[in-house]
Amino acid sequence: MQDFMLDARLANDSVSVAIIGLCDLRLMKDRRWPWLLLVPRRAGVSEVFDLTPLDQALLTFETNTVAAALKSTTGAVKINVGALGNIVRQLHVHVVARFEGDPNWPGPVWGHGKPEVYSDEDLNTFAAKVREALSL
Template sequence: MLTSITAPFIVDSRLNADTHPVGDWPLSRLLLFNDCRYDWLVLVPRVAEVTEWVQLSEVQQEQLWRESRCLSEVLLACSDASKLNIGALGNVVSQLHIHHVMRHHGDAAWPGPVWGHSPAQPYTTEALSARAQYWREQLRDSSQPVGQLLQNL
């Protein structure tokens, strides 16, 4: 059983400015990064003041891995991307968050990292909402074993 989510949980203002909410899983908030060049989703554990993986309880660590794995499986199943990059840097935003970025040979940053490569190319407001809805549907409808996680999406 998961330990209770501590309150108050607030997404860092920089993450909030750069993303659009997709939904909440048992532990994490799922966000869509607002850069139309990449399928880029971010998991943020809904635990206040956590900056490092080791600050989560063991149960929370296991749940975050499950959520990351499920997200990764769906991203890979829904994309013809060359590579899935997963990273938790925290140099700019210290709040613990895990990026999941689908990469394509020849994308704007290939083969280097997307972080700091160039300014984001934001979706239009309508396209951002539509893309978030697309990921909600893909996650809900996936044949991957994610059904129990996706009840809140």
């Protein structure tokens, strides 16, 4: 964990909400979708199978916990979870709340339109709600 460095693109596109164990839980800076990222704090990891079996279990547990918290916080119709990594190779898991009629519903969120930035107040408020739902 000492050599862990967050990919510059992830750092630019998101803000840390909390360290939840294995992962840095981050909020994407795009208010069109409530969109969280889990980034395992392990150096040189690009695939889930690169993690130790224990870290794989932790990642699954943290992903499910965050997905449930995001659904309860937002009332989303569907929670999308994915680890693509085609552009940013560092392992990270997307957890996105989706609603019928949201931008690009039912299509994917990646590469659709231009991001809409949160105000500082809205970003901080939403991050606090997520932390509360996670009991942090």
